[in-house]
Amino acid sequence: QVQLVESGGGLVQAGGSLRLSCAASDSIFSLKRMAWYRQAPGKERELVATINTIGTIRTSADSVRGRFTISRDNAKNTVYLQMNSLKPEDTADYFCNAYPTFWAWGPGTQVTVSS
Secondary structure, three states: OOOEEEEOOEEEEOOOOEEEEEEEOOHHHHHOOEEEEEEOOOOOOEEEEEEOOOOOOEEEOOOOOOOEEEEEEHHHOEEEEEEOOOOHHHOEEEEEEEOOOOOOOOOOEEEEEEO
């Protein structure tokens, strides 16, 4: 069974930075457009950013544009999310998956931004 394992979350003050990682145990990772999603307490999961198979085309939600950057390393089956200028409203559990979603969700990694 394919596993997605997110890491890198934590508690950070507003204005700080974090780098999230997500490792996939599937060899077809490199063939998939990948994305980061997040789910804040009491809210639905939302799309944060996407990246194409070779890492040349990125999209991001309006709420994070200019602050978050998605990247990938196909040799490591890993996708990253660099988060800068974090705001309290970025507090959520963060997940990776293909876009559109393809695998079962991983456990996610929790990001808490204090004001």
